[in-house]
Amino acid sequence: MATGIPSNGRNRVGGYSLQYAGKISREQVLVLPDVPPTEVSIGLKDGKLYQADNLTALLWLRKQSNIRGQIRAVYIDPPYATSMTFVDRDVKHAYEDHLDGAEYVEALRRRLIVLHDLLADDGSIFLHLDQNMIFEAKLVMDEVFGRDNFRNFITRKKCNTKNYTRNNLGNIADHILFYSKSDRNVWHRPYDAWTVEKIADEYPCVDAATGRRFKKVPVHAPGERNGETGKAWRGKLPPKGKHWQYPPAKLDELDAAGEIYWSPSGNPRRKVYFDRSKGIPVQDIWMNFKDAHNQNIHITGYPTEKNIDLVLRLLTATTNPGDLVLDCYCGSGTTLEAAAMLGRRFIGIDAADAAIKATVKRLAQGRSAMGDFVGARARKSKPPQRGQATLFPDP
Numbered sequence: 384m385a386t387g388i389p390s391n392g393r394n395r396v397g398g399y400s401l402q403y404a405g406k407i408s409r410e411q412v413l414v415l416p417d418v419p420p421t422e423v424s425i426g427l428k429d430g431k432l433y434q435a436d437n438l439t440a441l442l443w444l445r446k447q448s449n450i451r452g453q454i455r456a457v458y459i460d461p462p463y464a465t466s467m468t469f470v471d472r473d474v475k476h477a478y479e480d481h482l483d484g485a486e487y488v489e490a491l492r493r494r495l496i497v498l499h500d501l502l503a504d505d506g507s508i509f510l511h512l513d514q515n516m517i518f519e520a521k522l523v524m525d526e527v528f529g530r531d532n533f534r535n536f537i538t539r540k541k542c543n544t545k546n547y548t549r550n551n552l553g554n555i556a557d558h559i560l561f562y563s564k565s566d567r568n569v570w571h572r573p574y575d576a577w578t579v580e581k582i583a584d585e586y587p588c589v590d591a592a593t594g595r596r597f598k599k600v601p602v603h604a605p606g607e608r609n610g611e612t613g614k615a616w617r618g619k620l621p622p623k624g625k626h627w628q629y630p631p632a633k634l635d636e637l638d639a640a641g642e643i644y645w646s647p648s649g650n651p652r653r654k655v656y657f658d659r660s661k662g663i664p665v666q667d668i669w670m671n672f673k674d675a676h677n678q679n680i681h682i683t684g685y686p687t688e689k690n691i692d693l694v695l696r697l698l699t700a701t702t703n704p705g706d707l708v709l710d711c712y713c714g715s716g717t718t719l720e721a722a723a724m725l726g727r728r729f730i731g732i733d734a735a736d737a738a739i740k741a742t743v744k745r746l747a748q749g750r751s752a753m754g755d756f757v758g759a760r761a762r763k764s765k766p767p768q769r770g771q772a773t774l775f776p777d778p
């Protein structure tokens with residue numbers, strides 16, 4: 384296994400950016416004309432819905448002193464440059480996705496510049512795209528938010544497998560770029576629940592005296608040190624190119640507490656006990672958040688509607704109750720419902736009539752089982768209740 388030894392500098396200087404026709408400076412973007420957006424009544428005191436072009440609306444929000452710098456999390460799922468016209472489940476027009484190339488990149492960049500300004504210093508932003516534009520978007524996000532504030536490139540399995548592609552692999556992934564405004568971002572690490580099989584796999588050892596399950600992990604780390612962590616402990620030097628993770632006094636303490644495992648050949652390992660685990664720390668590949676893929680899932684019927692559990696996870700990790708959440712491409716209102724369920728305040732913006740209609744309906748009446756869009760019956764889910772989230776589908 385290759386081992387990287389961290390150096391002091393993180394090589395995140397950047398020094399390059401995406402160049403294309405029509406790119407204007409950040410300063411020019413921020414003085415583009417703003418327009419007060421049309422507010423749509425949703426009858427919720429903790430949420431606002433606006434129908435507007437989002438650039439002029441964001442520029443207007445930026446002038447509101449109770450909004451600018453107050454938004455704790457942004458989730459956006461803009462058009463993906465598909466060159467398609469989207470219709471809803473009733474084949475009614477929803478929205479156009481015809482921007483492409485430099486025009487697309489600049490339109491997105493202008494919105495990201497204003498969003499950066501709207502975010503709180505400890506805020507986070509999630510940009511959801513597919514393979515089409517995600518790489519251009521990464522460079523733009525680096526430019527607007529800074530490479531140091533890049534947190535994750537999340538890959539999501541978005542649909543069931545596609546076995547009939549002609550000359551390429553089935554595309555079942557899309558991606559979420561996660562950036563924060565600073566390194567002080569609100570962060571509640573998400574965990575998946577353990578299963579009996581996974582516990583046995585990850586924590587294979589049982590302490591004979593206590594019956595507690597544990598795993599053995601190295602007690603050394605990459606890189607040589609000249610200080611006490613580079614010296615012998617209990618007569619043992621750290622392996623070549625490594626140092627002890629703790630000073631000798633701490634290692635003595637761990638050993639006295641029964642937290643060091645000594646191999647038959649006399650090598651120390653640290654015991655990590657299962658009963659101290661909060662769950663399986665979530666990683667950056669998400670397999671359990673496909674969009675509507677069976678007849679029982681509740682949806683609005685709006686095209687490109689995202690799995691609400693995905694958004695619930697993102698918001699739970701990066702916001703606190705009462706925080707303000709923004710989605711300026713809100714579509715059917717997935718982010719807004721998720722925010723309401725978690726007891727967060729929200730602002731949603733969309734330009735399309737169909738999106739506004741779908742959002743108003745879902746916030747008032749809930750969603751319907753996917754199968755019901757085929758027939759006349761409509762089994763509704765309940766509208767979101769403040770502070771009542773259904774967390775989360777685990778493997």
Ligand SMILES: C[S@@+](CC[C@H](N)C(=O)[O-])C[C@H]1O[C@@H](n2cnc3c(N)ncnc32)[C@H](O)[C@@H]1O
Pocket residue numbers: 435436437438460461462463477478685686687688689690711712713714715716717718732733734735738
């Ligand atoms: C991919 S959909 C979002 C779907 C949403 N995440 C959901 O779960 O329903 C993109 C949305 O962006 C909206 N949109 C595109 N350009 C816009 C603009 N300039 N201003 C406001 N909304 C825009 C479209 O109307 C569409 O509803």
